[in-house]
Amino acid sequence: MGRRGPALVALVAVAALAVGCTSTKSGSDDAAGDGKTKIGLVTKTDSNPYFVALREAAKAQADKNGAELVALAGKFDGDNDGQVAAIENLVQQGAKTILVTPNNSTGILGAIKKARDKGVLVIALDTETDPQDAVDATIATDNTEAGRLQGQYVKAALNGQPARSILLDGTPGSTVSEQRHAGYVESAQPEDLGTEATNGEQNKAQQATENLLQRATTVNSVYTINEPAARGAYVALKAKNLADKVVIGSIDGSCDGVTAVKNGEIAVTVMQFPKKMAEQGVDFAVEFAKSGKKPSGFVKTDTAVVTDKPIAGIDSKDTAWGLENCWG
Structure with a gap:
């Protein structure tokens, strides 16, 4: 833009x-x-x-x-x-x-x-x-593949429920944002309850999630462009007492992001x-x-799926490994 x-x-x-x-x-x-x-x-x-x-x-x-x-x-x-x-x-x-x-x-x-x-x-x-x-x-990173990996995990973590997702994108005009979004949609096949650009910033993601939650009452999953956006989504969901009912996925693999996975704030992150x-x-x-x-x-x-809740059929690493290898 x-x-x-x-x-x-x-x-x-x-x-x-x-x-x-x-x-x-x-x-x-x-x-x-x-x-x-x-x-x-x-x-x-x-x-x-x-x-x-x-x-x-x-x-x-x-x-x-x-x-x-x-x-x-x-x-x-x-x-x-x-x-x-x-x-x-x-x-x-x-x-x-x-x-x-x-x-x-x-x-x-x-x-x-x-x-x-x-x-x-x-x-x-x-x-x-x-x-x-x-x-x-x-x-x-193969950003389309990173989006697919996030979507694959989120879909599996919903245990057969169809994904009803809020999608928090990055910066308009960025191939990273477009590719990750496309990969997630291809893999998770979600009902799109609302898509917002966040520039990958926590405050913007929190505000976007708060706005979307006013009408996205059936949300069970959140796609995020990166971990700051995921943290913003978590804060907004927690304020509505929805954090335990929604699967948040992300991409990055920072030490802070892996810690958020360890603490249960984010379900999964795809490390780059x-x-x-x-x-x-x-x-x-x-x-x-x-x-x-x-x-x-x-x-x-490379990419690596990091979660402490492994799912059969999805190759993943735990957060202990993630904290030793964050961002390579």
Whole structure:
């Protein structure tokens, strides 16, 4: 969803001043160049724990390979203009590779094309562009499959009842949101009692659930785009004394999310592995700088169903395993 973002100067200024900076360098601080491979990373936000984990893994892998990481981010989930400005900034800084998690799968295509036309390797992490070949390669969870896994578990957990679901989506225009939703619907085959965009934020998800519950009186299940949305749904359901009567499914696999499964707030979460995405992206960038070799196509990272209430026929891990492996 296109929104008018800050100017490039404002983006850089805020990045330098904000707590939890949106710009992170790994290696030397010598902006004039010290022979290190410069890798750019553009995430959706700099505050979402998922993207913090991805950024920290990229930084660690860059350090390990003697490369320099420059990390920028949108100001909020959906800040397409901020990501466009960040890509342009990184090209000007001389980044040889840019790793990007697109807020909008079509909104940054122009900036990506300009970067690639200048010889920059561009790899999408976590979220596909549309079309997928707008970037050199994509490293991500199979989000349709993650949605299917959530839906498969939720449907089975209802013990033969048809799924009557509230569906809490992410950001409009995001392939992640669209694919996870489609996978859940395909697998759970729910009666849709209401669908709302939440941008994957807990407060928005709580408000959306509260609104939907005014008419969704027969709800027995909730699909959520991610664990913050699942927590928002849980709070709203608990306030209505419905939490024990509704199966909440989610996707992410953060330590907080796994803990919510352990505590019985969420029935199941499908873990993904952002650290592996980041590490592979940096490795591809370093190889490109050395040999000019480019990756291509879709590189799928793993998923794992995490629950303490296993169901026959569904391969799953318990929360003890989940807490040891959260986000890879």
